[in-house]
Amino acid sequence: MSHDAPGGVVSYLDAGKGAGFWPWLKSWIFTVDHKRIGILYLVTIMSFFAIGVLLGITMRLELIAPGKTIIGPDTYNSLFTVHGVIMIFLFIIPGLPAIFGNFFLPIQIGARDVFFPRINLLSWYCYVVGAILAVVSLFAGGGAPDTGWTFYVPYAVRTTTNVTVAVFAAFVLGFSSILTGLNFVTTVHRMRTKGMTWFRMPLNVWSLYATAWIQLLATPIIAVTLILVMLERMFNLGLFDPARGGDPILYQHLFWIYSHPAVYIMILPAMGVVSEIIPTFSHKTIFGYRAIAMSSLAIAFLGYLVWGHHMFTSGMGDTSRWIFSLLTFLVAIPSAIKVFNWVATLYKGSVQMEPALLFVFGFIFLFSIGGLTGMMQSALAVNIHVHDTYFIVGHFHYVMFGGTGFGLIAAVLYWFPKMFGRMIPRKPLYIGFGFMFVGFNLLYFTMLILGWQGMPRRYYDYVPEFTTGHVIATVGSWILVAGLLIVAHTVLKAVIKGEPAPADPWGGTTLEWKIPSPPPHENFVELPVIEAGPYHRPGGKTP
Amino acid sequence: MTAVAIPHIEEHHDPEGSRFGMWLFLLTEILLFAGIFLLYAVYRYQFPEDFHYGATTLHTLVGAINTIILLTSSLTMVLSIAKLVRGDRKGAVVMLGATIALGLSFLVVKIFEWGDKIGHGLFPGSEELMEHTAGENMFYGLYFGMTGLHALHVIVGLGVLAVMLYRLARKPRMTVRLPAPGNVALSLASGDGRKLWDGTADADVDGVEVSLTYSKNEEMLDKEVTRLENAGLYWHLVDVIWIFLFPFLYLIT
Numbered sequence: 001m002s003h004d005a006p007g008g009v010v011s012y013l014d015a016g017k018g019a020g021f022w023p024w025l026k027s028w029i030f031t032v033d034h035k036r037i038g039i040l041y042l043v044t045i046m047s048f049f050a051i052g053v054l055l056g057i058t059m060r061l062e063l064i065a066p067g068k069t070i071i072g073p074d075t076y077n078s079l080f081t082v083h084g085v086i087m088i089f090l091f092i093i094p095g096l097p098a099i100f101g102n103f104f105l106p107i108q109i110g111a112r113d114v115f116f117p118r119i120n121l122l123s124w125y126c127y128v129v130g131a132i133l134a135v136v137s138l139f140a141g142g143g144a145p146d147t148g149w150t151f152y153v154p155y156a157v158r159t160t161t162n163v164t165v166a167v168f169a170a171f172v173l174g175f176s177s178i179l180t181g182l183n184f185v186t187t188v189h190r191m192r193t194k195g196m197t198w199f200r201m202p203l204n205v206w207s208l209y210a211t212a213w214i215q216l217l218a219t220p221i222i223a224v225t226l227i228l229v230m231l232e233r234m235f236n237l238g239l240f241d242p243a244r245g246g247d248p249i250l251y252q253h254l255f256w257i258y259s260h261p262a263v264y265i266m267i268l269p270a271m272g273v274v275s276e277i278i279p280t281f282s283h284k285t286i287f288g289y290r291a292i293a294m295s296s297l298a299i300a301f302l303g304y305l306v307w308g309h310h311m312f313t314s315g316m317g318d319t320s321r322w323i324f325s326l327l328t329f330l331v332a333i334p335s336a337i338k339v340f341n342w343v344a345t346l347y348k349g350s351v352q353m354e355p356a357l358l359f360v361f362g363f364i365f366l367f368s369i370g371g372l373t374g375m376m377q378s379a380l381a382v383n384i385h386v387h388d389t390y391f392i393v394g395h396f397h398y399v400m401f402g403g404t405g406f407g408l409i410a411a412v413l414y415w416f417p418k419m420f421g422r423m424i425p426r427k428p429l430y431i432g433f434g435f436m437f438v439g440f441n442l443l444y445f446t447m448l449i450l451g452w453q454g455m456p457r458r459y460y461d462y463v464p465e466f467t468t469g470h471v472i473a474t475v476g477s478w479i480l481v482a483g484l485l486i487v488a489h490t491v492l493k494a495v496i497k498g499e500p501a502p503a504d505p506w507g508g509t510t511l512e513w514k515i516p517s518p519p520p521h522e523n524f525v526e527l528p529v530i531e532a533g534p535y536h537r538p539g540g541k542t543p
Numbered sequence: 544m545t546a547v548a549i550p551h552i553e554e555h556h557d558p559e560g561s562r563f564g565m566w567l568f569l570l571t572e573i574l575l576f577a578g579i580f581l582l583y584a585v586y587r588y589q590f591p592e593d594f595h596y597g598a599t600t601l602h603t604l605v606g607a608i609n610t611i612i613l614l615t616s617s618l619t620m621v622l623s624i625a626k627l628v629r630g631d632r633k634g635a636v637v638m639l640g641a642t643i644a645l646g647l648s649f650l651v652v653k654i655f656e657w658g659d660k661i662g663h664g665l666f667p668g669s670e671e672l673m674e675h676t677a678g679e680n681m682f683y684g685l686y687f688g689m690t691g692l693h694a695l696h697v698i699v700g701l702g703v704l705a706v707m708l709y710r711l712a713r714k715p716r717m718t719v720r721l722p723a724p725g726n727v728a729l730s731l732a733s734g735d736g737r738k739l740w741d742g743t744a745d746a747d748v749d750g751v752e753v754s755l756t757y758s759k760n761e762e763m764l765d766k767e768v769t770r771l772e773n774a775g776l777y778w779h780l781v782d783v784i785w786i787f788l789f790p791f792l793y794l795i796t
Contacts, residue, residue, distance in 0.1 A: 116564060178571050216571055221577070223575055228582075239684045
């Protein structure tokens with residue numbers, strides 16, 4: 001590892017090395033260093049991403065032809081449930097905030113750690129316990145849960161599969177999410193270094209801050225909802241049981257009061273990453289700093305008021321539908337503000353086409369398709385037509401995978417030199433991106449078309465007319481996974497074999513590029529004093 | 544010896560920040576209960592008659608006694624903090640002990656109350672209750688769900704208070720073990736390098752253990768107060784939620 005730090009400062013990776021295996025292991029799993037906790041999350045979250053991908057392509061393979069191909073219908077039901085639970089609760093919700101938020105939020109505001117370092121470690125343990133429970137629910141006696149990741153009652157109460165364990169897993173993971181959010185909000189409020197005013201914070205910090213508030217304000221609702229499902233299953237509480245006067249629709253309301261804002265927990269941090277990468281590689285200050293910062297808060301706020309659009313077909317008054325539809329259209333405004341500002345930043349910049357930026361372009365393209373198909377569904381008439389079809393599946397994969405997934409890979413490529421002190425070779429990444437981009441669109445754009453034609457989601461079988469579409473989508477999934485493997489292989493190899501990275505390989509302007517790569521344990525030998533905006537370049541006009 | 548020590552980051556002390564974090568946590572707790580209060584609101588609107596009838600079947604007196612118990616426990620909690628602030632550690636421990644005792648008695652009363660209802664066959668999913676109206680089913684579902692969730696918070700709160708009690712009551716002490724590869728000569732020096740004490744140990748010891756017992760200074764007391772205040776905030780939250788549960792379930796008839 002490179003030691004270009006003055007006075008031989010030990011990097012966070014090397015601290016505690018050289019005393020044997022057990023002390024080394026202990027120095028990791030009992031660490032309270034936000035950077036190490038970020039790495040712990042990186043390893044665990046990416047492992048579950050791999051499992052989620054495996055489940056996903058198994059489903060796609062099953063769907064290559066009508067009827068049974070490789071697995072039975074019950075297994076298929078479990079597969080899409082567990083794919084959803086893992087991808088949502090174990091990968092995409094914690095993903096960016098827990099990995100890169102932990103690692104870079106304190107550094108970017110000039111702090112030595114988060115406000116509650118031990119609670120930070122606790123939240124990783126919650127994640128691990130939740131993950132173990134999720135795995136247990138797969139293999140324990142009753143069989144893997146088969147309700148879909150939404151755990152809709154009454155089926156979630158009636159099925160004999162391991163729904164209780166899976167629901168408890170989601171509950172524990174929610175706890176992890178709350179603790180991370182609590183930590184980030186407190187850290188941003190109390191630990192900004194001297195001169196780091198609110199409007200000098202990097203946009204990544206703004207995004208994480210807005211995300212942290214959603215984590216705090218939305219997650220408790222899913223927590224109580226999941227507790228109620230567990231109580232229904234264990235003690236027969238009856239609150240959602242229509243036979244005894246209960247109302248299952250109330251479950252859907254409570255579920256989506258959390259789960260819609262959760263969508264913004266997933267996408268906002270990726271938008272933050274994009275807002276960092278674009279100014280760096282355009283060698284320009286960001287266009288519309290305040291607009292981007294405020295649009296993060298606007299998304300967090302509006303995201304709270306639109307949950308009803310998941311329930312347009314499940315029984316709701318016309319007035320409510322109309323209002324939810326309108327509010328849903330409104331969310332497009334802050335999202336579009338971001339996209340336009342990013343593009344305006346690139347305009348007339350001296351753009352340096354690094355792989356991280358390429359993935360950001362992928363993000364903008366795919367997220368725009370995801371966002372626009374979302375707008376189509378905000379319209380009531382279209383919504384009822386495409387409800388519960390592949391159109392929905394295609395739409396949210398464009399936003400979640402095309403948006404957050406590509407954003408997360410961009411974050412890995414952008415910050416890898418800082419985190420590990422090594423560079424990643426560019427060429428295989430360009431090739432990997434090519435595969436991913438082509439495979440992605442083959443897979444999910446075909447889904448949009450299939451859905452428009454009427455293919456329902458979550459179906460094990462289909463009429464022969466849909467075969468061509470399903471074959472294209474399955475082939476697309478292979479190309480996509482091939483691209484993922486190329487990228488993963490390149491990155492993993494670079495952990496050991498990459499060229500040593502300088503402190504600032506990209507010409508970035510935020511604080512993490514002003515400390516050695518990898519950073520020393522304390523981040524800063526002396527806490528910096530901030531005198532200009534985060535994207536200020538000497539000689540540039542704007543702050 | 545070449546082991547690399549992990550550099551230690553000095554702990555920052557920021558009582559305002561800690562309290563801020565605690566308030567955020569309380570906010571999440573309130574939202575957690577908000578979910579079930581929402582269900583209560585909907586079902587109360589749907590079955591007003593049955594909810595009125597349901598409330599009359601609960602023992603208002605027992606509920607009132609429990610309310611008084613919890614309110615008193617909040618008082619002793621505040622007194623405990625006040626005493627610690629003034630440096631009266633013993634008084635703080637006594638008051639904290641009283642808080643825990645009151646919390647436990649709340650739970651005991653609750654157990655008898657639940658036991659009584661269950662004894663009469665009134666619990667969710669019972670055959671008895673299935674013959675009652677839908678509204679009564681919802682009322683008892685909510686009664687057990689809400690008081691159960693609250694009781695769980697009382698238990699967690701008691702756990703937190705017990706930890707605080709242990710921390711306040713124990714002697715502040717720090718123990719360090721040092722390995723000794725050969726014969727040992729012992730020497731003790733103060734932080735600024737002054738020699739305090741010299742000695743030797745038997746040749747066959749393989750290590751020494753150093754224990755320091757010290758009295759707490761101003762800053763440590765400050766930290767303890769912050770911790771106790773935060774524990775107290777949690778306890779008050781448990782109390783406040785009960786203040787809402789009591790009228791909603793027992794009093795509105």
